[in-house]
Amino acid sequence: GIARKLASSGYAFFAMDYPGCGLSEGLHGYIPSFDRLVDDVIEHYSKVKEKPEFRTLPSFLFGQSLGGAVALKVHLKQPNAWNGAILVAPMCKIADNMTPPWLVTQMLIGVANFLPKHKLVPQKDLAEAAFRDPNHRKLAAYNVIVYKDKPRLKTALEMLRTTQEIERRLEEVSLPLLILHGEADTVTDPSVSKALHEKACCSDKKLKLYKDAYHALLEGESDEMIIQVFNDIISWLDERSRETNSC
Template sequence: MPDGERQHEDAQAAPLNFWGEHPATEAEYYAAHGAEGESSYFTAPGSGRRLFTRAWRPRGGGAAPRALVFMVHGYGNDISWTFQSTATFLAGSGFACYAADLPGHGRSHGLRAFVPDLDSAIADLLAFFRSVRRRVEEEKGHPSLPCFLFGESMGGAICLLIHLRTTTQPEDSWAGAVLVAPMCKISDRIRPPWPLPQILTFVARFAPTLPIVPTADLIEKSVKVPAKRVVAARNPVRYSGRPRLGTVVELLRATDELGGRLDEVTVPFLVVHGSADEVTDPAVSQALYDAAASEDKTIRIYDGMLHSLLFGEPDENIQRVRADILAWLNQRCNSTRGSSSLRIQD
């Protein structure tokens, strides 16, 4: 049987939910992990765009959560499939998590995977995050809580840009950021060679929505476990087409900006990356760690792991990464810390 036909049959045989056939519903899945969740739409006041949002909280709602975690997914991904596994884990560990599908992603409005203005998308996310903060602070028994950013891949870059754009705004103070294989800049190893970026930029002026940029299969390069590749491909709202010209040009612009401002990063952060990642470069995460002005910064490089650290690896690897993230968050909720700098190579 040809590989294409076999992959098609595998996708058809994949479970209806990323966790499998049992439990049958999201509510039961959340409950089995000590969490509860809800979904809704948020209309961003600046752009008028409607974002699909989700919340995951510790089950029961009695005691206040340990902190609020504002999560940002990666390019082509969304918050309703495998991304939920991490949010549910954190909710079951005492954290209230909130996320929105980026414009043009998942169930949010907009042309699929078209992000011509990342600053506008960041403004939409910030409006949603601020609305959550205000609502939580107004709830009885929920005093002001530490707020963390959490981003995967492109979402990691967005988290750093959010930090850089809110450093002078006290209402947007961040207790820290968890950056999972972040796209801090396009590595020279995978950046399109000159003059391709210039050509793409020129053509994008006239046809920004064209999905013509060649790219490798991200699932194949990101997900190590073959059975999990099938599950990832089964995501009903994942964008699987070629990247659009306008999106690629905007990502090049934004990551060039971020790559030139790594020394301005002051937020406490944990960056985790797989040494074998071919989608984003672990050397760039090392450059972030080396250049950042943050007094509290930690980097973990996991030997042999790929891009999808929190879903695509064998379960024992996922548990290691989760444990490191949870320990880092717990430490920053338990005490007021001084400066800390830690690099760990696994």
């Protein structure tokens, strides 16, 4: 629905399944290298932007949750390649209640060197934490392309390392930003979205916090909340697109 909504507002929308995710090839739910994943994303969208019909148009990154971390890493590798980024509950830091205790984490890091693909990382029910609407929680169980098992060791380690790196480099974020986060999100930490908004070195940055909203702002909330979030995104895009085209 996200692609259709933005396309109906006049924007070309391109998406991809990361290797090992969705319908892409690779072991399901396995990320052996987050940097390699980011390089795949850069290669994919570089080819899209090379097409004659898109070369002169402004281009924006859009990332939700894990995709927010990917978008930030893409920007940090390509500081001048994009006209802005929309980050929805970005994974700048995994919420403390979703990560194992420190000692368990250290043990898992050691085991990951020998059993990187094993599903040994303890995890709470993501659907319950992500979706405010109980009906969406039930429907999540029927989505056959979504990885619903315990995280694989190497995947969990790469996500942890990536969020730690992003948290250290918030001051390097320099492109126009729209950050959207639910105040009741217990999957990714909204306090780090606040820190990103404060520390990013760009002057054009906006943070929208939604009272009582959970992690899945565009899927698991009431229709009224989802419409509000979409309107905030489209208004921001319209304003930045006009500014870019007038330069």
